[in-house]
Amino acid sequence: MRAYAPMIAMGDYLRINARRFPDRPCFVEAGGAAFSYREVNSRVNRLADALTSRGVRKGSRIAILAVDCVAFYEVILATLKLGATYVPLNNRLTDAEVRTLLRRAEPSMLFVGGRYLDTAHAVLPDVGSVDHLVAFDGDAELTYDALLAEGADAEPEVRVDDTDIVGLAFTSGTTGLPKAVMQSHGMLKSLIGIQEVEYEYLPGEFRYTASPAFHISGQAITLGHVKRGYTTLVLPQFNAATTLSWMGAGLTGCFLVPTMIRRVLDEPGVADVDFSRFRSIIYGAAPMPPAMLREAMDVFGCRFIQAFGASTEGGLQTVLTSADHLRAAAGEPHLLGSVGRPVGAVDVRIVDADDNDVNVGEVGEIISRSDAVMSGYLEMPEQTAHTLRDGWFRAGDLARQDAEGFFYLAGRSKDMIIRGGENIYPIEIETVIAEYVGVSNVAVVGRPDDYWGEVVVAFVTLHDGAGVDTEALRAHCREHLAAYKVPAEVVVVPEMPLNASGKILKRTLRDEMVAGRHR
Incomplete structure (x- = not known):
């Protein structure tokens, strides 16, 4: 008799919807190949059985290094059923970085995409915990298809509780030992539940998330689709032309970051696409310039x-709803500069250095508490205690709140520029520059200065064929900003350095600037 947990576990969603919607596509690949809920559940069961035969138990760690693919999500779904822990690795990391993370995580198995087999072979001799290397594709001793063939299609009989750790995610820290974030089943369930409400989903969705499968956003959004019985488009990596094609060919919605939306808007023929079946775009990971948002609203x-x-x-904290966007379009454009108001089931505050609530309009640090917060950092009690204080999670994000409760980001505490004793928040300057004709993307950073301490430097990329007079752009800033906030220099770069989630890497820009590469 199957030993059920006293609640619905994360791994139950796939089984339930394989019964409810057996022939409905669960996943669709870029080329159009579809995998039904019944088929995916069968494959996941076979994988779980094969993993069990090879020694995987509740609490075992399984690492994954690959681009997005159906097999990637099947491994995640199998770990959910087994109570194992998945360790998704950023596929942009160097061999040395992968080696470090594998040593920290100590997984017993590593699943790898064909393009990363060389990396796997290079690092595994120095990683003693990995007993099995499984290749999704490519020439390998043990392939994914062969592993599936070893297993039986039977539901695992494993009790999984909300406190069990489902994911181990490494932060993109710049110094010291990488922090491994312990994410519980309860955290993931809570995050998915919040998203179900706040993302305004409708019945029968067919959606795509450009957040990669190694990121919690990609995992939670896709697993949320599985929970609701939706169909998910799985692309190896974000591609603007492919995304645009699917937006006009059946997709009902996407999750994109602003840099990706910009690239879709710049695709040839975007004005000729029929978006009549397309319902919504959820965007995040970085603020979107209001001018670009207005353009996207008009086009899509x-x-x-x-x-x-x-x-x-720390999960989801605030949302700017579709109704808020309509208010902005109807004559309240200032709302487009907001990240919205706190979501349900999450307690959010803006506080000063002593954890006192700041007054309306004052800048402070965002802190929050909810069931969608991590369990802590693996083997890092001091860092955990610093980030989770008195039950409140702190990420270092700065914001102010207006009288209606809308939050307006002021940047991250580490990104704040201090010029002659004045605090400068880059996002305010970035919003002004993003309105300038020809500017595609902008990032504002501080440059060390002997007199002022720091001065403002703006990096910009331009639309294809556009040019910009940097002095005219600085004059535009003087019209809208206090003199001390005006960039001392505007640097035009061919492209912004981005991480795998599409966020601009300001750290890279600062480092290259200090090294003299941007002059």
Whole structure:
């Protein structure tokens, strides 16, 4: 007799919907191949059985290094059923970085995409915990298909509780030992539940998330689709032309970051696409310039929902709803500069250095508490205690709140520029520059200065064929900003350095600037 947990576990969603919607596509690949809920559940059961035969038990760690694919999500779904812990690795990391993370995580198995087999072979001799290397594709001793063939299609009989750790996610820290975020089944369930309400989903969705499968956003959104019985489009990596094609060919919605929306808007023929079946774009990970948001609303003609939160560790915190976007379009454009108001089931505050609530309009640090917060950092009690104080999670994000409760980001505490004793929040300057004709993307950072301490430097990329007079752009800033906030220099770069989630890497820009590469 199967030993059920006293609640619905994360791994139950696939089984339930394989019964409810057996022939409905669960996943669709870029080329159009579809995998039904019945088929995916059968494959996941076979994988879980094969993993069990090879020694995987509740609490075992399974690492994954690959681009997005159906097999990637099947491994995640199998770990959910087994109570194992998945360890998804950023596929942009160097061999040395992968080696470090594997040593920290100590997984017993590593699943790898064909393009990363060389990395796996290079690092595994120095990682003693990995007993089995499984290749999704490519020439390998043990392939994914062969592993599936070893297993039986039977539901695992494993009790899984909300406190069990489902995911181990490494933060993109710049110094010291990498922090491994312990994410519980309860955290993931809570995050998915919040998203179900705040993302304004409708019945029968067919959606795509450009957040990669190694990121909590990609995992939670896709697993949320599985919970609701939706169909998910799985693309190896974000591609603007492919995304645009699917937006006009059946997709009902996407999760994108602003840099991706910009690339879709710049695709040739975007004005000729029929978006009549397309319902919504959820965007997040970075603020979107209001001018670009207005353009996207005009072009796509769909609902827009902005999501904000430190999702890897702290889940969703605020949302700017589709109704808020309509208010902005109807004559309250200032709302487009907001990240919205706190979501349900999450307690959110803005506090000063002593954890006192700041007054309306004052800048402070966002802190929050909810069931969608991490369990802590693996083997890092001091860092955990610093980030989770008195039950409140701190990511270092700065914001102010207006009288209606809308939050307006002021950047991250580490990104704040201090010029002659004045605090400068880059996002305010970035919003002004993003309105300038020809500017595609902008990032504002501080540059060390002997006199002022720091001065403002703006990096910009331009639309294809556009040019910009940097002095005219600085004059534009003087019209809208206090003199001390005006960039001392505007640097035009061919492209912004981005991480795998599409966020601009300001750290890279600062480092290259200090090294003299941007002059």
